[in-house]
Amino acid sequence: MSDSIYLVLDMENDLVHADGPNGKAAYGDQVRGRNILVNTRRALDKARAAGVLIGFVRVGFSPDYRECPPNSPIFSGARKNGIFKLGEWGTEVHPDLGQQPGDFDIVKHRVSPFYATNLEAILRAKGIKRIYCSxxxxxxxxxxxxxxxxxxxxxxIVLEDGCCGVSAEEHDNAIKGLQRFCRTTNSQDVVFE
Structure with a gap:
C-alpha cells in the first residue's frame, strides 16, 4: 500500500465550474487559461494508476453558515453571496475530475485543510508520509x-499546473513563497511514489 496521498484542494463548482459564481469571474479565467481541470484530471488518473490514495478537500458551511467566521475577509462573501453551502451543487467536486466513492472527502470551514477536519486522522490511519497537492x-x-x-x-509536493490564483501574478508569487517548504512538479512530469 502506498504511503502517499494526492489532495485536490477546493476544486468545487462554486469556485471552478464555468456556471459557478467564481467560474464566471477572475478565477474562471485562470482555471480555463491554465487548463487546471485537464491538468488535475491527468494527475488524478496517474495517481490512481500508481495506487496512490486520493482526497478531495472542500470548503463548505451549513445552510445557516454557523461555522463561518464572522470577521474573516476571505469568507465574508460566502454568506453574502450564498455560496459554499454544504449539500448543494456549489460544494460538489467539479464533475470532470471523476471523484470516486472510495476517495476521501475532507470538509473544511477555514483556509487550512488541517484545521478542525478529519485530515490528520486519515493521514495517520493510512501511514501517509508524502502529500501531493494541487x-x-x-x-x-x-x-x-x-x-x-x-x-x-x-x-x-505541489503540482504547479493544477494550481492558480485570481491572477497569474498572485499564483507566481505564491509558488515562489512555497519553494522552501516543498518540491514542485507538474501533471506531465509527476511520478507518484
Whole structure:
C-alpha cells in the first residue's frame, strides 16, 4: 500500500465550474487559461494508476453558515453571496475530475485543510508520509496545506499546473513563497511514489 496521498484542494463548482459564481469571474479565467481541470484530471488518473490514495478537500458551511467566521475577509462573501453551502451543487467536486466513492472527502470551514477536519486522522490511519497537492487558490489553501504539512513532517509536493490564483501574478508569487517548504512538479512530469 502506498504511503502517499494526492489532495485536490477546493476544486468545487462554486469556485471552478464555468456556471459557478467564481467560474464566471477572475478565477474562471485562470482555471480555463491554465487548463487546471485537464491538468488535475491527468494527475488524478496517474495517481490512481500508481495506487496512490486520493482526497478531495472542500470548503463548505451549513445552510445557516454557523461555522463561518464572522470577521474573516476571505469568507465574508460566502454568506453574502450564498455560496459554499454544504449539500448543494456549489460544494460538489467539479464533475470532470471523476471523484470516486472510495476517495476521501475532507470538509473544511477555514483556509487550512488541517484545521478542525478529519485530515490528520486519515493521514495517520493510512501511514501517509508524502502529500501531493494541487488546487485553488495557490496563495490560500495550497500555501496553508504545504506550510502546515511541512511542519507536521510530511514530504510535500505541489503540482504547479493544477494550481492558480485570481491572477497569474498572485499564483507566481505564491509558488515562489512555497519553494522552501516543498518540491514542485507538474501533471506531465509527476511520478507518484
Amino acid at each position: 488546487g485553488i487558490s495557490t496563495n490560500a489553501v495550497v500555501q496553508a496545506l504545504v506550510r502546515e504539512g511541512h511542519d507536521r513532517d510530511y514530504e510535500m
